[in-house]
Amino acid sequence: MVTAGAFDGQRPLHPAGEQVLLAAFERGWADPNGLGASSAQSRHLLNAAREEIAGHLGVSASEIEFWGEPALVSPIALQGASNFRSGKFIVGQTERQEILALAQDAPTTVQIAVDHLGILDRDQLIEEIESNSTIAIQAANGETGVRQPISDFSSIVGRMGAHLHLDFTASGPLIPLPTYWSTADFPARSWSGPSGIGIMLLNKNQRWAYPFSHATNRRSPESYSLPLVLAAAAALTGWLKDAHQESDRIRNLISMIRQVISRTIPEVDIAGSGSKEESLPHILSISALNISGERLVNALAKEGFAVASGSACVASAIEPSHVLHAMGILTHGNLRISLMHGVLESDVKRFLALLPGIITQLRSEDGA
Amino acid sequence: MSNGIEREVLDCIGALCPTPIIQLSKAVKTLESGKKLILKADDPATKSDLLAWSRLTGNQVSVIDETTFEIVKA
Structure with a gap:
């Protein structure tokens, strides 16, 4: 459904997600980690959704973590990078404020300038990057729509083996993952999925640890709503x-x-x-x-x-x-x-x- | 008077964006080419917007200090 005159980026849930949502609340209410038939069903639905999303994003299912608070995905992905608290934090001047605010937790922070067209200074990035750096780059900026040359930046960071976090909040899967990446942020809203579901990608070849203390060996609190995950998967398939x-x-x-x-x-x-x-x-x-x-x-x-x-x-x-x-x-x-x-x-x-x-x-x- | 060149002062201290720029645009309309004007403004957006204003209008801007700017009409 399209609302006339809605030019503000607000999007209704994709019809494919809407269709799945009600049924998902009926069938996917149990804890996927629990015992019993209902939990087994939830587990099956969750795994299928994970596979579906992974296939569309070009990653393996084990590289996906679902989060119930999309705004926290990038900050937590960055804080969990192995050298975030010991190496240089490199961030673009036009990153989101919550990413720029992470500077207070990093030992050293460098902001990469942008030119008049909003493109990050490639030479400054090359000059600043070190093997133990953590780099945060938006695939595209949500305020201006300016898209960064992430394939090129990915090669630069990959040569140094540093941590590269990519934020796809504005672009969603319209921009593909480059060859080298460490963590990535895909909110389900970026493809007209439901609010309240964030997807954190964790590259299986990179080191990452949940940055807060927790009692289990899970990589995230798993506090998401399963029906919303199922709707997110269906919306992504429909949207694509x-x-x-x-x-x-x-x-x-x-x-x-x-x-x-x-x-x-x-x-x-x-x-x-x-x-x-x-x-x-x-x-x-x-x-x-x-x-x-x-x-x-x-x-x-x-x-x-x-x-x-x-x-x-x-x-x-x-x-x-x-x-x-x-x-x-x-x-x-x-x-x-x-x-x-x-x-x-x-x-x-x-x-x-x-x-x-x-x-x-x-x-x-x-x-x- | 300063160095024999007459300079008006437009005081926009306390005015929020985009009032200082709008007031400046109005004041510059009445100036002859080459005449100078001093703008005083402390809104955080003013300094950044003055550079863009200069690029869009062709008038020259010099930053004297954080809240004082010299404008020369093109």
Whole structure:
């Protein structure tokens, strides 16, 4: 189901996941680690879901851990890296705030700069990396849609044998795992799966240990909801059926938005190059000079469009977006346009017909 | 007056983003080319946004200190 005007990245559960969810609550309620027939059934369902997801992500089932708190997957994956508390922690300037905040737990932290297009400085990465480093890289940025050359970075890190954590939160499986990786983060939301399920990949050839004390020899607390895991597996299978075709169509719509805004709205910063190699197909970040992001978002909401903003005045933050700041682009008047699968071209065209007039009107009201 | 060049001061201390930039854009409209203006602003976004403002509008910005900026109209 597609909601008209929903350009804010919120996605309903994929119908394939929805279909499985209710049945899963009926059949998968027992603890998969328990004894008895119900637990055996749960165990069977869990293993099947694990195999299904592993097959789609290109890993073995034993490399998957499910988590009930997706936001913690990357921080815990990094803290469990064998040298996190003894070696250098290397992180991109445009990483998520919760990843940047891990600097307080690492003995030394280096932030890798990004250029105006949001791409990490390859030379600085080569210069800083050591064999006992822990490196955190987003496959793509959720705020701007800028995609990193992770195959190249993977080769660089692999040559040193350092720990490479990759965050696929924004891209999901649209970007494949590179040859060398240590841990990875795939929230089920990234493929229109249910909220509340995170997937941590742990490379079987790499050392990793659960960073908190625990009483068992398990690699995670296993506090996830089994029905949500089953729905996540079904949603992934359903989502992948047309993911690449849909992505091509959505990329064309994002290109159209980029072109029309460049042509019709003066004094606007558009993040990233927009090329296929350097951007996600469905995210576009623009910043319009002399406009409050909050007023822009509210004006669009009145026309039926839900659009997110990274402007400090909208995000209830005092500091401006560290991502936009690192790229040297405007941090106010920001719109983060995120198109979901099934989005209607007519909806995008209506948005484009309205946006230039709204921006002109708001600028004029402020006398700018 | 400073060095014989007239410079206006736009005081936006305490104003939150994007008010300092909007006020600056309005003030610069009334300046002649080559004229200078001092902007005082302490919102954390202002310094970052001024550099982007300069790139988008062609006006020059020099950072005097963390809250004081010199603007030269293009």
